[in-house]
Amino acid sequence: MEALLCKRLGDPASASASASASASASASVGNNSESSPSPIEIIRNHPIPELDSPTAVRVKVKATSLNYANYLQILGKYQEKPPLPFIPGSDYAGTVDAVGPSVTKFKVGDPVCSFAALGSFASFIVQDQSLLFGLPKGCDLVAAAALPVAFGTSHVALVHRANLTSSQVLLVLGAAGGVGVSAVQIGKVCGAVVIAVARGAEKVQFLKSLGVDHVVDLSNQNLTASVKEFLKSRNLKGVDVLYDPVGGKLTKEAMKLLNWGAQILVIGFASGEIPVIPANITLVKNWTVHGLYWGSYRIHRPAVLEDSIRELLSWMQKGLITIHISHTYSLSEAHLAFSAIKDRKAIGKVMIAFDDKGRSKL
Numbered sequence: 624m625e626a627l628l629c630k631r632l633g634d635p636a637s638a639s640a641s642a643s644a645s646a647s648a649s650a651s652v653g654n655n656s657e658s659s660p661s662p663i664e665i666i667r668n669h670p671i672p673e674l675d676s677p678t679a680v681r682v683k684v685k686a687t688s689l690n691y692a693n694y695l696q697i698l699g700k701y702q703e704k705p706p707l708p709f710i711p712g713s714d715y716a717g718t719v720d721a722v723g724p725s726v727t728k729f730k731v732g733d734p735v736c737s738f739a740a741l742g743s744f745a746s747f748i749v750q751d752q753s754l755l756f757g758l759p760k761g762c763d764l765v766a767a768a769a770l771p772v773a774f775g776t777s778h779v780a781l782v783h784r785a786n787l788t789s790s791q792v793l794l795v796l797g798a799a800g801g802v803g804v805s806a807v808q809i810g811k812v813c814g815a816v817v818i819a820v821a822r823g824a825e826k827v828q829f830l831k832s833l834g835v836d837h838v839v840d841l842s843n844q845n846l847t848a849s850v851k852e853f854l855k856s857r858n859l860k861g862v863d864v865l866y867d868p869v870g871g872k873l874t875k876e877a878m879k880l881l882n883w884g885a886q887i888l889v890i891g892f893a894s895g896e897i898p899v900i901p902a903n904i905t906l907v908k909n910w911t912v913h914g915l916y917w918g919s920y921r922i923h924r925p926a927v928l929e930d931s932i933r934e935l936l937s938w939m940q941k942g943l944i945t946i947h948i949s950h951t952y953s954l955s956e957a958h959l960a961f962s963a964i965k966d967r968k969a970i971g972k973v974m975i976a977f978d979d980k981g982r983s984k985l
């Protein structure tokens with residue numbers, strides 16, 4: 624099978640990764656040069672994973688999504704550091720290819736989506752039936768592959784943790800990115816007043832098309848001034864829920880906009896800078912700070928996570944949420960997919976699709 628292997632830590636978006644990824648595309652594992660400067664290699668004849676238990680299911684992957692965490696993991700900067708070599712990748716969708724003798728929930732050919740700690744950057748993956756979600760026949764598998772991590776994170780954060788309601792103001796940083804777009808949409812489903820923060824005209828235009836109440840363009844606007852003017856125009860006092868996948872200086876600035884009793888959802892640090900949330904101000908203002916590591920819900924609260932994905936799939940079917948994909952690449956173009964993330968070109972999700980001929984910008 625085709626698989627992307629991370630053989631060493633480094634930048635998968637680097638120019639040399641591009642040359643190596645395509646040069647090794649036709650090579651076997653044994654022929655791939657250890658001297659390649661690229662951390663990633665495409666292996667054409669990687670062994671197809673075997674069913675490893677009576678309830679295991681093998682899925683033929685149609686598409687897998689790129690998450691910022693996948694990029695950080697190959698750089699060696701993510702909290703989970705698997706031993707080398709590893710196949711990266713977390714969320715995916717595809718069709719059931721083989722089932723163990725005790726599998727009751729799925730049969731060969733069923734469309735499914737799921738997420739794994741590792742391994743979805745490959746044309747086949749094996750997981751237990753309990754970890755898979757059935758999809759309606761005819762469901763867009765590329766879209767379904769984009770849903771679990773990004774929408775799952777925002778749903779658990781906003782619905783389960785923050786209990787976002789229609790009387791509240793939600794401020795979403797990094798709003799045009801993978802988790803940001805999902806947070807904006809879930810905010811609208813909850814009926815909240817949604818303020819989105821992004822950089823550049825294309826992202827702002829896109830966010831306006833989602834029906835957000837206000838967009839701040841950081842390329843030419845000041846966050847505090849722009850949000851305060853908007854709140855005043857709506858006779859609103861401040862922000863009730865801050866959704867923060869960016870961190871750094873932006874978090875510090877956003878804290879100036881928070882109401883008494885506000886909630887801060889610490890999602891990630893795309894800026895590369897971990898912000899300080901002062902405990903004294905948290906006390907005085909009665910803030911609640913939620914650290915949220917979505918993947919760990921599978922270990923500690925699996926039912927929350929499963930209910931959340933089911934609800935999201937039903938919202939997707941009803942058209943309440945839409946998956947936005949700005950770039951789709953083949954596996955051998957993975958370096959370009961990582962570049963789209965690194966260079967902040969992604970609007971919504973960046974995907975890797977199998978069987979796709981060449982690159983496309985949807």
Ligand SMILES: NC(=O)c1ccc[n+]([C@@H]2O[C@H](COP(=O)([O-])OP(=O)(O)OC[C@H]3O[C@@H](n4cnc5c(N)ncnc54)[C@H](OP(=O)(O)O)[C@@H]3O)[C@@H](O)[C@H]2O)c1
Nearest residue numbers: 691797800801802821822868891892893894915916917967
């Ligand atoms: N806690 C969890 O369980 C969980 C789950 C999923 C993701 N995350 C984290 O959430 C963060 C965002 O993930 P994502 O998949 O949404 O990433 P993404 O699609 O690349 O979006 C990140 C956004 O952050 C903004 N940004 C600001 N400064 C940046 C910088 N220096 N470099 C790159 N982006 C910058 C960019 O918006 P502008 O260009 O418009 O400023 C970009 O759209 C990551 O840190 C990721 O690890 C956490």
